[in-house]
Amino acid sequence: MATRHNRDVNTPAPTDSAAVRRANLSLVLRYVAAHGPCARTEVAAGTGLVHASVTALVADLIDRGLVAEAGAAASTGRGRPRRPVRLVPGRVRTTAVHVAWGYSTVMTSDLAGVTGRPRRLPNSGGPFGPLEVLADDIASAVDAVGPPEPGVHHGRLVIALSGPVTERDQDAPSPARSASHLARLVADRLPGPPCPVDVVNDAKAAALAEYHALAVGGGTVAYVKSDAGVAGALIVDGRVFHGSHGLAGELGHIPVSLDGPVCRCGATGCLTTYVSTRAVLEEAGLGGSTAPHHVSAALTELDHRLRAGEPVALAALDRAGHALGAALQSLAGVADPDHVVLGGRLADWLPWLRPGIDARLAARRGAFPAFSPAVTPGHLGDEAALHGALAAGREHILADPAAVPKGA
Amino acid sequence: MATRHNRDVNTPAPTDSAAVRRANLSLVLRYVAAHGPCARTEVAAGTGLVHASVTALVADLIDRGLVAEAGAAASTGRGRPRRPVRLVPGRVRTTAVHVAWGYSTVMTSDLAGVTGRPRRLPNSGGPFGPLEVLADDIASAVDAVGPPEPGVHHGRLVIALSGPVTERDQDAPSPARSASHLARLVADRLPGPPCPVDVVNDAKAAALAEYHALAVGGGTVAYVKSDAGVAGALIVDGRVFHGSHGLAGELGHIPVSLDGPVCRCGATGCLTTYVSTRAVLEEAGLGGSTAPHHVSAALTELDHRLRAGEPVALAALDRAGHALGAALQSLAGVADPDHVVLGGRLADWLPWLRPGIDARLAARRGAFPAFSPAVTPGHLGDEAALHGALAAGREHILADPAAVPKGA
DNA sequence: TTTTATTTTCAACGGTTGAAAAATTAGAAG
DNA sequence: CTTCTAATTTTTCAACCGTTGAAAATAAAA
Secondary structure (H helix, E strand, O other), X not given: OOOOOOOOOOOOXXXXXXXXXXXXXXXXXXXXXXHOOEOHXXXXXXHOOOHHHHHHHHHHHHHOOOEEEOOOOOOOOOOOOOOOEEEOOOOEEEEXXXXXXXXXXXXXXXXXXXXXXXXXXXXXXXXXXXXXXXXXXXXXXXXXXXXXXXXXXXXXXXXXXXXXXXXXXXXXXXXXXXXXXXXXXXXXXXXXXXXXXXXXXXHHHHHHHHHHHHOOOOOEEEEEEEOOOEEEEEEEOOEEEOOOOOXXXXXXXXXXXXXXXXXXXXXXXXXXXXXXXXXHHHHOOOOOOOOHHHHHHHHHHHHHHHHHOOHHHHHHHHHHHHHHHXXXXXXXXXXXXXXXXXXXXXXXXXXXHXXXXXXXXXXXXXXXXXXXXXXXXXXXXXXXXXXXXXXXXXXXXXXXXXHOOOXX | OOOOOOOOOOOXXXXXXXXXXXXXXXXXXXXXXXXXXXXXXXXXXXXXXXHHHHHHHHHHHHHOOOEEEOOOOOOOOOOOOOOOEXXXXXXXXXXXXXXXXXXXXXXXXXXXXXXXXXXXXXXXXXXXXXXXXXHHHXXXXXXXXXXXXXXXXXXXXXXXXXXXXXXXXXXXXXXXXXXXXXXXXXXXXXXXXXXXXXXXXXXXXXXXXXXXXXXXXXXXXXXXXXXXXXXXXXXXXXXXXXXXXXXXXXXXXXXXXXXXXXOOOOOEOEOHHHHOHHHHHHHOOOOXXXXXHHHHHHHHHHHHHHHHOOHHHHXXXXXXXXXXXHHHHHHHHHHOOOEXXXXXXXXXXXXXXXXHHHHXXXXXXXXXXXXXXXXXXXXXXXXXXXXXXXXXXXXXXXXXXXXXOOOO
């Protein structure tokens, strides 16, 4: 009988020479990806590896088709000229699907982050329907981008969605609605060779994308967005911070006031009751149906009124700004981020929200000068989740280039 | 000229066979430390390493004096009997000093966590004085426990203190008050061979200790304490979460109410103004001098009145409980911990605080059933910071057993 | 041709692995 | 009671893999 291994899930796997190779391949690939075309000497200096190792590792990456010699670089003086290498465009294809209510968006990217155009397709409902229907929708969205060309390695498919399918199985409401279950259903529906599928939360993915867009090398970044609901996430040193139940950074039900409106969750004074699209529209006198086309028209009207300086609209945003400011003050006290990125409608509304936010955060500046987070609008708009899902997919390749087969 | 390496500080070091050895030695040592006396076969099954590797790794650890063969274990049947190994008591000595106002406490521990008795010594002030004075005090505290016996490896000295000497240099108010500067000053004052010195925040250390005492294998744990001031920390998967400026988890200035008392920090309604010792004593009609002996007497008196059911005292604690509950609701919304540990006076007061806390958290339970954190008193009392500092020191040995020299 | 800088080659070293051997005991057989 | 066999743990050893350092090869400028 073969030896049975019953390692704890928490204990790390033992390290062997394969792990060493994986780690160093990753190190070199990340360096090339981050620094563009660069010679082996530069890689050696930048990574701490010895020239001989870089030669071997780069040769391995070339075998896998991930990097290639770039055209001769400008001579830097005398001596043997450098032979820079760069990422091979299009060698791996990462696919992301963002499932929203009524439509899905699909987009692909290569390792360098060069994306295809996003395609938007109607779907049968949204993230809350039966998993089988969801899986059908996702598979047909993937089908819409067509099969990869020969020679292109099929990387991960990453699905971003909100709702009861959580990112980590342990946080799922039931095993039947677990991320891994959905991933399996989708994988079974995809033609061709089996493809690894990941499921991520859309707010967490958007947060990751905005984090990368900020291009700060580390630190804590918070993301808060408001569309249909209020959602958010925390990114710590480039990784999503989940908390114990996957709810970290979900500011929707943070208490803003002791005597505020009653929230659907049962509590009073939740942030949602101040800054959700529905709440702001109602406060501005534009409430009514929650049908998408009506909400869309109301948002346009709100924008007009804000620009026209209509007092009721301004008051609604001022109220939301103060509430958001209070929530961010709590966020700052707990998580101590250096950036807070606002997404969804909050990004559009930021000019009118800012006075309220600043008024609240000014209090914190009194306690901790210069330690107050910078509040900025997101750069990626509604595509943030899609970009974040692609970044998560690329990260798998960057972390383990050996997963891409050798021999072009 | 030797090759110059200019690696980014953020890029990981390259991996080589020494790193493999380090990682696997650590894996085996952690297993033995966690599971007590255990045979090589058990280690192999538990870690995923092969028998041959475990033999070599255990032999290495025996060479370093970290583990030794334990007395023969009870036979488990036929076959060659197991030869369990266990940690060698007292092989390494980790020293921790906790600097408080007016006195310091020093304690030592070996790798198994067997501690000496804590010794309390008066000091020249506290964490806020000149670093040179602080270093003198710390060095004399270390001196009080005497030099290690021959054959004992001198591990880290870990200094726990609050105040402007932060745990990470990047968070220090100025380079002159940085943790590494203090560490250097202390190291220079210690007799004998140079000893690595770490500086940690006392609340973060206490949080780490209470996290270990909970014996949950991972997840997010928050710690909040109130003594002179309110402090706290977050532990995520066994490691301190610092945030961008080292302030994560410091709930003292989280906003609890929009119209509360004005805090010394300038803001209104900070948690500190409700649950600090001073605030509670004043609210209970026991305010007055802040001299230590007076505060101590007032606390005793407060305890009497609480047990006697005196209404003003009960009201003061009820008010504090509601404020703390609101802060924990924010904490739960941002960091999503599964445990909140209360330390300092909060642990003593918990019976009277609990109704207020529960009233607030009940609201959150409406939104996320079963996702509400458990609120418990700390197990370690005033020695928590000391234990956490020792745990941090032990962690260095567990992470890199190769730092302990071979050859007894 | 010399100098300089980059890249490659190669033997050496350290670490893990798998298989085989050694060690050691309990139970079965004689 | 002795001997043998089966079972289990531990150790040994050759093989393999990856990094390293030094030397060699390469290539262009001076």
